Structure formats: C-alpha cells, structure tokens
Amino acid sequence: MKTAINLSNDSSVQAETNKNVKISVNNFNLFYGEKQALYDVSLDIYEKEVTALIGPSGCGKSTFLRSINRMNDLIDNVKISGDIIIDNENIYRTNDVIKLRTKVGMVFQKPNLFPMSIYDNVAYGPRMHGIKNKQELNQIVEESLRGAAIWDEVKDRLKTSALGLSGGQQQRVCIARAIAMKPEVILMDEPTSALDPISTLKVEELVGKMKKDYTIVIVTHNMQQAARVSDRTAFFLNGEVVEYDKTDTIFSVPKDKRTEDYITGRFG
C-alpha cells in the first residue's frame, strides 16, 4: 500500500507517463546488399528528449540514425524490413520523402556549409520551399541563428562567406540551417567530433536548450557527452540494441554485462 502511494506521488514516474512517443521503431532490419547492418531494432524515442546512440565503431549507429529520415534510400542496394513510425505515420509507406526530411532534419559530423554567405546558407532551405518574401526570410534567418546560439557572433557579418567561420561556428550555422526548415526532429551524427573542447561544450549546451522545442537523436562516440546531454541512451553492438534505458540507468546500473563492459572502457 505504502509503495503504491509513493509511486503515484513520485514526480519522475508522473513525468514518465506524460511523455509522448515521437518515433516508434518496431523490428527494424537493414541490409546493405547481402550484409545485414541492423537486427530487429525496436525502441521508442520520446518527444522533446535527447536520445543518444552509443556503441563501438561499425555497430550501426549512423545506419540507424539515417534510417529515421530515409537517408539510406540514397544508397544502392539497401533493403529494410520492419517499421519506423513518426507521429502515427509509417515513414517507409509514404511517398513524400521531402516532407519527411523537412520534418526530420539532420546535422552531420563535419560542418557542410555551402560556399555562400551565412545568410544564404540559412535561407537556402526556406527559399527552396518557395519563400521569397525578404522580410519573412530575414525573420527566419534571425530566429534560426538565435535558436542555434550563434546570432550574436554573426549578426554583423551575415553577408560574408560562411566558410570564413571557425569549425565550431560553422557547426552551429549548420544547426541553424536545420532549424530554418522548422523540423520537429533533429538527427545529429557525431556533431562535435571535428570540434575543439570549447566549441564542443557550446554545441552540447545548445543541444540541452534545443530539446525544449525539438526531439533530438544524437550519435556520439563520447560517453561523457552522452551522459551530459541525453535523457535516454541506446547501446548498439553488432547492429543490435543491447540495452536502451534512461541515461542515468545505463551509466550507473546497466543491466547487460556488455553495456557495462563498454561504458567502463573494457572494449570499443
């Protein structure tokens, strides 16, 4: 009886039940030709949380991340089975992949800005979507750069080349470029691996703030980073999800010996 009362009053339990599932992955398999890269992945990703994907090199983290906005479609010979459902829509049954990639934006390992001005980089996507009104574009560019915590650093040089920025600044402009499309989910594939420690910290702080507005899935090799930025962590090994839980649990009381070995640095 006491336990029941305690549980119903426990705010963390309450919060847990209030979370919405944004992305539901069910028995998802992926093959590159004959080679299977993902095995029966099933997990729920919660709205407005940061979910980290960790695991040794080649375990399928990036493949899984790219499956969430069908970037793997661009690779020859990729076959999939199983479902990925975002907001009740099976993303592999829709023909509107452009809409999917607008809703699910992506930030890559290395900043990949176009050789054009900071302004034009951020305005690129909205322009491609037909927004021509100068005032509207100005507003999107400013809001996106503010949202990526880089506005103050670049507001006086918007018309200069984005490639003149530091790597850390470029990565935050890449995040602004993703935000400009008004996504609901942002996928990040090792977004800080090419950055120095100070820029890394800025991007981590930014990720922490962004989860107020977006559902974020982040691949990282850096376990301290996963522990610092994420609410939940999935540990991948050889294409399988070995363990998926709240980040605190994964890093303090992992249930699987393989997770424990990995997070304590015994392999990988």
Ligand SMILES: Nc1ncnc2c1ncn2[C@@H]1O[C@H](COP(=O)(O)OP(=O)(O)OP(=O)(O)O)[C@@H](O)[C@H]1O
């Ligand atoms: N385009 C591709 N064609 C064929 N095989 C691929 C392709 N991309 C990835 N793979 C293979 O799929 C497996 C998973 O790769 P993936 O890049 O998803 O792993 P990862 O965990 O993200 O690795 P890393 O941490 O090194 O980036 C690996 O064996 C890899 O060689």
